[in-house]
Amino acid sequence: PAPAASTALTPSAAPASSAPAEGADAPLGLAQAVRAALVQTPCLLFCAQYFVSAIIANCARFFLPTLLKEVYPRLGPAQLGLIFAGPAALKVALAAPVGACADAGGAARRFQMAWGKYALAAALIMCAGLGMRASGGGGGSARAAALVGMVAAADVLCQLAIPIFWSLHNSLPLSSVVKGCSIAIVNSLGNTGGFIGPVLLGHMHDSVTPQSACGADYDAGGPGRGCTAQWAGGLIVLGIATLLGTGCVAAVLRGRLSLPSTSAGKGW
Known part of the structure; x- marks a missing residue:
C-alpha cells in the first residue's frame, strides 16, 4: 500500500496555519478590553453581587470583636483572638469540600x-439585627452571644461562597481577553462595598444613643445592658438591602446565563 501522506507543514503552509482561527480572541488594547467587559451584562451583575458580599463580609469582620467585647467586656485581646480563630479554622476546613461539591x-x-x-x-445579618432590636441589647450574655454568633456565621458563609463565585465567573463563555478585564473590574469595583458597608454600619451605630454605658457584664445586669442594641438598626438595614440585592442579581443572572439544571449534567 502507498505510504500515508505526511502531515508536516511545508514552509509555505506554516504562516497561513499560524494565523488566528476565525472566532479566536482578537488582540485588544486596554481601553477596548475594558469597554468590551463593561458592556457584558454578566460582568456588571457579578460586580454588583461582589459589592453586596463585600458589605456583608467586611461589616462582620470589622465589628465582630467590638460586638463580642460588648457582650463579654472582661475578655482580653488574646482571648478575643482565640475565639475568632474558630470561624477562621472553619473556613479553612470547609473551603475545599464545599468547592468540590459545587464543581x-x-x-x-x-x-x-x-x-x-x-x-x-x-x-443572618438581618435576623441578628432584629434579635438585638427585640432584646434591647439585654437578655443575658448567652442570648447576646448567640446573636453575635449569627454575624460570625454570615462571615463564614460569605467566605465559603467567594471561591465558588469566582469559579462560576471564570467559566463564563467569554473570550479570555474580556474575561481577564472582567475579573479586574469585578474585584476592584466590587470591593468598594468593603469600605461603604462598614462606614454605613458605623455611622448608624454612632447615631443611636445607647440605653446605658458599656462596660459591665450582661449577667451582672450592670450598665452594659444597652450596648448591642446600637447595632440593631444598621444590621437590619444592611441585611435587608443585601438580601434584596442578592435576590435581584440572582434572578437576572439566571436568565442571562441560561443555566442548565444540575440533573441535566455539568453544563459549561
Missing part, C-alpha cells in the same frame, strides 16, 4: 451554592 454539579450548582450562601448570610 461536581457544573455551573448550575455553582450558582445555586454561591448565591444561596450569600442570601443566607444576608438573612
Whole structure:
C-alpha cells in the first residue's frame, strides 16, 4: 500500500496555519478590553453581587470583636483572638469540600451554592439585627452571644461562597481577553462595598444613643445592658438591602446565563 501522506507543514503552509482561527480572541488594547467587559451584562451583575458580599463580609469582620467585647467586656485581646480563630479554622476546613461539591454539579450548582450562601448570610445579618432590636441589647450574655454568633456565621458563609463565585465567573463563555478585564473590574469595583458597608454600619451605630454605658457584664445586669442594641438598626438595614440585592442579581443572572439544571449534567 502507498505510504500515508505526511502531515508536516511545508514552509509555505506554516504562516497561513499560524494565523488566528476565525472566532479566536482578537488582540485588544486596554481601553477596548475594558469597554468590551463593561458592556457584558454578566460582568456588571457579578460586580454588583461582589459589592453586596463585600458589605456583608467586611461589616462582620470589622465589628465582630467590638460586638463580642460588648457582650463579654472582661475578655482580653488574646482571648478575643482565640475565639475568632474558630470561624477562621472553619473556613479553612470547609473551603475545599464545599468547592468540590459545587464543581461536581457544573455551573448550575455553582450558582445555586454561591448565591444561596450569600442570601443566607444576608438573612443572618438581618435576623441578628432584629434579635438585638427585640432584646434591647439585654437578655443575658448567652442570648447576646448567640446573636453575635449569627454575624460570625454570615462571615463564614460569605467566605465559603467567594471561591465558588469566582469559579462560576471564570467559566463564563467569554473570550479570555474580556474575561481577564472582567475579573479586574469585578474585584476592584466590587470591593468598594468593603469600605461603604462598614462606614454605613458605623455611622448608624454612632447615631443611636445607647440605653446605658458599656462596660459591665450582661449577667451582672450592670450598665452594659444597652450596648448591642446600637447595632440593631444598621444590621437590619444592611441585611435587608443585601438580601434584596442578592435576590435581584440572582434572578437576572439566571436568565442571562441560561443555566442548565444540575440533573441535566455539568453544563459549561
